[in-house]
Amino acid sequence: MTETPTPVDERAGTVAVDLDRAVLVLEDGTRYEGRAYGARGRTLGEAVFATGMTGYQETLTDPSYAGQIVLMTAPHIGNTGMNDEDMESSRIWVAGFVVRDPSRVVSNFRSQRSLDDDLADAGIVGISGIDTRAVTRHIRALGAMRAGVFSGEEAFLSPGEQLDLVQSGEQMAGRNLSGAVSTADRYTMAATGDRVGSVAVLDLGVKTSTLNYLAERGFDVHVLPQTVTPEEVLALEPDALFFSNGPGDPSASERHVELLRSALRAGLPYFGICFGNQLLGRALGFDTYKLPFGHRGINQPVLDRATGRVEITAHNHGFAVAAPTDAVSESSQGFGRVEVSHVGLNDDVVEGLNCLDIPAFSVQYHPESAAGPHDANYLFDRFRDMVIAAKQNDPSQEAGE
């Protein structure tokens, strides 16, 4: 423990130190003064904004946010506290948390703890009193950037030292974070709905709601660490494969792209969400690219091009697949024809892929919601139906198996 710094005013002697001072520093040198929130110390990461008016607990515990300092545009955060039911994984994953006005009163019949306490217990450095909408406009204009939150003794580093630290932090582009969030050991969840078969889930940062939806749709769910080999996946003889959401840059996950190609060549039906959509895109031969500031929120309009229906959906992505949205493409990797099934209506970004010649599809957004609207839950039914159809067409499957 280093000594608490004691700034000395040369003229007036020792002055009181404001130990609750905190500062948010962006890599372009912009600084925002605020108050320490959660744990005291220093954290570095990519600053991103999330626009959901509700669902801070699900956001904080979504492993896709690893390595990111999340700003909430909703001005009042923490009102409903924290509970064990809304955890989307076993812990809080954000690298840091930036809010305007933390609720002084926690009020909800399900609340078990306060957000401030949970952040402190988890060692998550946060900052409050920030005009998060102003920071959001800045990031929207200049793009996602590296940032740092400095509180406690770290708040007293010089602005130059703080900026150096921020600028020496890791870029999200090129970063592989799967090893940091994936399960170390495989585990299985039994189907809770009428049994359809089994699905191998590659845990790249999977959310609890996704696993629950798969089990409800009748799958025994084998959750596998991200280090699993194609042989190990096939040895489980699953009826289907699923790649989860997750943090990091999909272009830094070549190993998982190769795993997916082997499984697709073996004929396994596939469904992917978010990171799993980006990895399907890459497996088929498309590139992925970094969006200027990403989509993070729970009211993003998406067009289902097959039905013309617009869904209001939950998003959390900073990268996207580069595929033509207006025509069917041919996979350069030999997987046949591919169409963009869903498009974001705010910016025409690819939000879903559908393979026409193999049983595989994926979406960039979050049909498991949590937090967010349930408009897109039907995709889990589509997956179940696809697996049932694939089993009926497979002569090696016994009826009823």
Ligand SMILES: NC(=O)CC[C@H](N)C(=O)O
């Ligand atoms: N939620 C996710 O799976 C995010 C995928 C990827 N890390 C991105 O930011 O685009």
